[in-house]
Amino acid sequence: MRPELGIRIEGLRKRYGEGDTAVDALKDVNMTVAPGEVVGLIGPSGSGKSTLLKCLGAVIEPTAGRMILGGEAIYADGWQTPDLRALRRDRIGFVFQAPYLIPFLDVTDNVALLPMLAGVRNGAARERAVELLEALDVGHRARAWPSQLSGGEQQRVSIARALANKPPVILADEPTAPLDSERALAVVRILNQMAVQHHTAIIVVTHDEKIIPTFKRIYHIRDGRTYEEAGLGQSL
Numbered sequence: 001m002r003p004e005l006g007i008r009i010e011g012l013r014k015r016y017g018e019g020d021t022a023v024d025a026l027k028d029v030n031m032t033v034a035p036g037e038v039v040g041l042i043g044p045s046g047s048g049k050s051t052l053l054k055c056l057g058a059v060i061e062p063t064a065g066r067m068i069l070g071g072e073a074i075y076a077d078g079w080q081t082p083d084l085r086a087l088r089r090d091r092i093g094f095v096f097q098a099p100y101l102i103p104f105l106d107v108t109d110n111v112a113l114l115p116m117l118a119g120v121r122n123g124a125a126r127e128r129a130v131e132l133l134e135a136l137d138v139g140h141r142a143r144a145w146p147s148q149l150s151g152g153e154q155q156r157v158s159i160a161r162a163l164a165n166k167p168p169v170i171l172a173d174e175p176t177a178p179l180d181s182e183r184a185l186a187v188v189r190i191l192n193q194m195a196v197q198h199h200t201a202i203i204v205v206t207h208d209e210k211i212i213p214t215f216k217r218i219y220h221i222r223d224g225r226t227y228e229e230a231g232l233g234q235s236l
């Protein structure tokens with residue numbers, strides 16, 4: 001592994017507000033995730049998980065520290081790029097608890113939309129979408145509408161969408177919460193396969209006891225500080 005690739009976070013801090021009412025949501029966050037690796041991020045309510053994902057996803061601005069994604073310092077005591085929209089679109093894939101597919105686009109176009117917005121020609125973007133859908137075992141549903149898919153199939157389409165711009169990083173926020181045990185483990189298996197195949201570093205925020213034993217490494221976050229732990233790494 002080239003240590004500068006994947007995700008590296010150093011001394012990240014985030015303060016909301018000022019003065020007496022200020023909240024130090026992140027006090028000292030340190031993480032590294034290698035390309036091809038899937039790590040779990042676990043913490044109680046209010047510990048700072050959402051704040052960390054929003055900082056990493058360039059949705060809110062940290063207060064201090066460094067974030068390096070895919071070998072590029074995106075934040076070093078200030079944003080290092082003027083175009084945060086392009087950063088979110090091209091360098092970070094998001095997977096949420098709900099798939100949030102666009103109901104009036106077919107499955108292929110749901111996946112092809114982001115590459116098209118990034119300037120990939122329509123035909124090439126759709127080809128890439130179909131390839132990813134096939135890799136995720138939903139190729140046979142490529143021309144269907146999202147409403148015609150099961151919950152597990154929709155979640156796989158949302159993973160294909162997260163991979164569509166070949167981001168070095170995927171942030172998954174409770175991606176298995178609504179799924180039964182078998183489907184939840186299938187999603188984690190797919191995330192692991194995709195991480196390896198696409199050299200993507202993946203952070204999975206989760207409370208889901210079904211999938212926690214599968215992580216090889218886990219970061220706990222408590223009161224805005226991260227602690228690393230070896231996971232059980234149960235085979236999938």
Ligand SMILES: Nc1ncnc2c1ncn2[C@@H]1O[C@H](COP(=O)(O)OP(=O)(O)OP(=O)(O)O)[C@@H](O)[C@H]1O
Nearest residue numbers: 016017023025043044045046047048049050051052
């Ligand atoms: N916009 C905000 N303004 C002020 N304080 C905030 C804001 N957002 C979050 N906080 C505070 O920051 C701390 C961390 O919140 P955060 O939402 O990151 O926690 P979390 O671990 O995601 O919690 P949960 O699991 O309940 O979603 C909490 O004390 C919260 O009250």
